[in-house]
Amino acid sequence: MPEPSPASSASANSGPADPALTPEQAARRHWMAVLARADAASLRAALDAHAGVPAWTRLRGPESGMTMLRARQGGGGSPFNLGEAAICRCTIRLATGRLGHAYVLGRDGAHAELAAVFDALLQEADHAAPLQAAVIAPLAAAQAAQRAATARRAAATRVEFFTMASMRT
Amino acid sequence: MAYVAVKGGEKAIDAAHAWLAVERRGDPALPALDLAQIEAQLGRAVDRVMAEGALYDRRLAALAIRQAQGDLVEAAFLLRAFRTTLPRFLASLPLETSAMAIRRRVSAVFKDLPGGQMLGPTTDYTHRLLDFALADPAAALPPAPPEAVPDAARMPRVHDMLGQDGLIEGDGPPTGDEPADLTRQPVSFPASRDLRLQALARGDEGFLLAMGYSTQRGYGGTHPFAGEIRLGEVAVEIAPPELGFAIDIGEITVTECQMVNQFKGSKTVPAQFTRGYGLVFGHNERKAMAMALVDRALRAEELGEEVTAPAQNAEFVLYHCDNVEATGFVEHLKLPHYVDFQSELEAIRRLRATAAAASAEEVVA
Numbered sequence: 001m002p003e004p005s006p007a008s009s010a011s012a013n014s015g016p017a018d019p020a021l022t023p024e025q026a027a028r029r030h031w032m033a034v035l036a037r038a039d040a041a042s043l044r045a046a047l048d049a050h051a052g053v054p055a056w057t058r059l060r061g062p063e064s065g066m067t068m069l070r071a072r073q074g075g076g077g078s079p080f081n082l083g084e085a086a087i088c089r090c091t092i093r094l095a096t097g098r099l100g101h102a103y104v105l106g107r108d109g110a111h112a113e114l115a116a117v118f119d120a121l122l123q124e125a126d127h128a129a130p131l132q133a134a135v136i137a138p139l140a141a142a143q144a145a146q147r148a149a150t151a152r153r154a155a156a157t158r159v160e161f162f163t164m165a166s167m168r169t
Numbered sequence: 170m171a172y173v174a175v176k177g178g179e180k181a182i183d184a185a186h187a188w189l190a191v192e193r194r195g196d197p198a199l200p201a202l203d204l205a206q207i208e209a210q211l212g213r214a215v216d217r218v219m220a221e222g223a224l225y226d227r228r229l230a231a232l233a234i235r236q237a238q239g240d241l242v243e244a245a246f247l248l249r250a251f252r253t254t255l256p257r258f259l260a261s262l263p264l265e266t267s268a269m270a271i272r273r274r275v276s277a278v279f280k281d282l283p284g285g286q287m288l289g290p291t292t293d294y295t296h297r298l299l300d301f302a303l304a305d306p307a308a309a310l311p312p313a314p315p316e317a318v319p320d321a322a323r324m325p326r327v328h329d330m331l332g333q334d335g336l337i338e339g340d341g342p343p344t345g346d347e348p349a350d351l352t353r354q355p356v357s358f359p360a361s362r363d364l365r366l367q368a369l370a371r372g373d374e375g376f377l378l379a380m381g382y383s384t385q386r387g388y389g390g391t392h393p394f395a396g397e398i399r400l401g402e403v404a405v406e407i408a409p410p411e412l413g414f415a416i417d418i419g420e421i422t423v424t425e426c427q428m429v430n431q432f433k434g435s436k437t438v439p440a441q442f443t444r445g446y447g448l449v450f451g452h453n454e455r456k457a458m459a460m461a462l463v464d465r466a467l468r469a470e471e472l473g474e475e476v477t478a479p480a481q482n483a484e485f486v487l488y489h490c491d492n493v494e495a496t497g498f499v500e501h502l503k504l505p506h507y508v509d510f511q512s513e514l515e516a517i518r519r520l521r522a523t524a525a526a527a528s529a530e531e532v533v534a
Contacts, residue, residue, distance in 0.1 A: 025414045033417035066252065067407055068260040070348065073362055074446045075326060075425065077340030079263045080348045080363035082370050083450060084252060085225035085405060087418060101412060105405060105419035106226065147270055152316035154272050157288040161280060
């Protein structure tokens with residue numbers, strides 16, 4: 001199987017996060033983040049519910065590996081290597097010729113492969129709008145709701161200080 | 170090194186392993202522990218194993234804990250061994266802890282800092298009395314915690330608040346250098362701060378706790394204040410070359426500690442607060458705080474302070490903070506040293522014989 005541009009070893013990725021993405025790249029970045037936070041079971045169900053999915057072939061993976069997680073000295077300074085995280089990646093090609101890529105945290109190959117399939121489908125004009133509406137938007141909403149619920153719990157633990165009246169005037 | 174090649178014992182080893190497997194499983198009348206249960210209900214153990222195993226994967230850490238029968242240092246070792254079987258695809262972009270989805274954030278230096286003090290799911294105010302209600306596996310689920318409307322404002326860091334006046338040191342300009350990586354090159358000295366932070370992040374919690382504590386008790390004192398402690402989730406971003414832009418591949422939980430320390434100033438730097446930094450996988454404040462104390466202590470030389478205490482000595486700290494290495498060297502003493510010992514025994518016999526002969530001669534003379 002061909003191995004398109006194997007990103008071997010720790011390459012220098014410490015540059016700025018996103019140097020002005022094109023609208024297409026920004027949209028893709030969004031759905032990839034949503035797909036990475038979903039799980040294999042819900043992606044499988046969503047794919048089964050979607051009509052007219054072309055066949056696909058695996059070009060790379062799904063394969064398990066790691067990313068070296070970097071952080072910043074003092075929180076905002078130069079990078080240091082904090083430790084690694086297990087990740088899984090997959091690249092597929094639809095019968096239409098469209099490539100789909102996915103990288104997800106963890107070691108679930110099915111998750112990575114399904115995310116790659118959706119990545120390819122979402123770049124196809126016929127599939128993009130219905131998948132955005134039926135898959136990406138609801139997943140994004142559920143993930144946002146989860147984050148909001150956590151934030152509300154955290155907010156309930158905010159300390160409200162009382163100012164003690166001093167006897168001195 | 171005089172280790173003897175020992176043959177034999179295979180049957181004994183097989184029998185020992187078979188027994189170990191039975192011990193690990195425990196009473197077969199009880200249900201086996203599920204990895205999801207370990208992940209969910211022993212989450213702090215999972216966090217510690219990921220941090221010291223230097224590999225973020227909750228499920229793998231849960232497996233390691235089960236396999237190691239709850240021996241967390243052994244579990245970290247299993248994770249370290251497993252990581253050597255995985256290829257490293259690429260490095261991530263630096264985690265942006267300033268954009269953390271914060272669950273807990275407290276400061277011991279400013280009561281009214283913007284964004285407020287959020288206690289999060291803390292044990293800080295519990296009485297450390299055993300809760301026998303938890304002994305009942307059929308106990309009712311705890312009630313849902315209360316909720317409140319979050320403050321939309323971003324939470325500034327403590328040093329962002331004092332930084333403008335130069336009262337507290339900043340992070341310095343990013344160098345753009347590739348950070349040192351002790352998984353690729355052995356640790357060497359003088360060790361740069363990036364290398365030290367990597368070693369501390371995977372270092373043994375107990376060791377760092379003791380080292381941090383020693384600075385508080387006067388062995389390299391740094392007059393620390395817990396400037397800020399944060400717990401929450403940060404997004405992991407990577408920039409795969411086949412895509413040409415950075416993508417967000419999910420989030421991890423981290424604990425961050427900014428320790429603020431007194432500094433009298435030097436010939437070139439006016440008096441200001443300096444900082445120590447701690448960042449660890451998962452929810453582990455003890456480790457993050459200890460790491461920040463030790464990070465600051467290890468900056469002694471850079472800040473022109475006299476290096477007198479163990480916690481200020483980078484060689485001492487970095488060579489001894491890794492519990493996988495330490496375990497290996499301590500526990501290797503179990504391995505056969507038969508020839509070593511035999512030669513020592515011979516030497517002692519010889520010395521004693523020589524001494525006995527000498528004293529006999531004295532008596533004669």
